[in-house]
Amino acid sequence: MTTKLPTITKLDHALEPILRKMETRGMQVDVPYLENLAERFQGEISELEQKIYRAAGHEFTIDSPRQLGAVIYDELHLDGGEDIFIRKTKTKQASTAARELNKLVDAHPIVPLILEYREKKKLLSTYILTLPGQVAEDGRIHTTYSIDTAAGRLSSKNPNLQNIPVRTDEGKGIRRAFVAKKGYELLSIDYSQIELRIAAHFSNDPGLIKAFTEGDDIHAATAKTMGVDRRVAKAINFGLLFGQGTFGLAENLHISQADAKTFIDQYFENFPKLHAWMDHVQELAHEKGYAETLLGRKRFLGELKGHNAALRAFAERVAINHPIQGTEAEIVSMAMLEVDKQVPEKTAAMLLQVHDELVFEIPKGTAKKVAEQIRPIMEGIIKLSVPIVTEAKAGPNWAEMIPLE
């Protein structure tokens, strides 16, 4: 394909009718299954509640961070010991977020109970109980997409179908409720490591390009180049997309800031042009007052000239992230346009876009053939200095999908 690139205005404009089609089509949801799930979760949550009250010595509103904090930090005096620091919230209270509670899991039996309660309660209230009420007459859920985010990504609301659980087994149980209609199956195709590939392309870093050309596991490849563990390389690869510093990496890997700095220095020694590109976009943002994507979507960053160090640092991270995240959105949008143009609805009905993933409803048994038609469109929509790769999987619902070939 790689014809001429559209302007962002034209791209956004052309995408609108496709989004409206996707919204109108909707996606089928297995309501009885969710109702059954609801009963199970209700029961498990009630039991957890009782255990938590017993562990605390009294009843309280577990959903209230304030009351929960009082129980954990004031009554039980949990602090995790020596060099454990519990973050404070904006209002100076000790945070009860999962990342903090995780530091206290071994300190008292109430902590793991709370974490389990929180996970189940979130899934129950946000998804299991709510989704059935959002199912229309046609048995399908119709989200609403917008393109008004800072970097040009889509957002989805009423309900948000871009944050349906997937990470845990419990979460996958909810995703399983999203099904294909009778005689059809779901086909999901996602871009593999698209943001890192964009960073490789923009920076033209030979090490990063080599890593992408060599194998299918980018984290292993960068780890090999650096001579560190795969999980370290993976953490840095992700972190760099957000402009993460030593503090963030140290927290993430549970290592000292000094060690984190060593890893980051080592990373940039191996990928010097990536480092240079990051410096370059920051300088450019400073000069021009904005950062921009491949197609020129601008994000204005007046804070770069301000005197507030925290805001300035934030804007500097955005200057790096915006071109990456925004260009990802543009590539996916262009692919959606081209797929819509080339693939008839009866062959593959596009239902969802989840940033780097497209979900289609297709006649049963056609997955292999349809994927062979769509994947080249997605992979060839633009030419970068590294290959663009997609992965396809298919199945009866959004949770139980088998990779194709």
Add this chain to the structure above:
DNA sequence: TCAAGCTAAACT
């Protein structure tokens, strides 16, 4: 009683 702000958590 309602709205706005805060906290937490789900996803990429």
Add this chain to the structure above:
DNA sequence: ACAAAGTTTAGCTTGA
């Protein structure tokens, strides 16, 4: 003091 980008949703708290 801050520390990792972008979203939406739910429940609690607080103040009008």
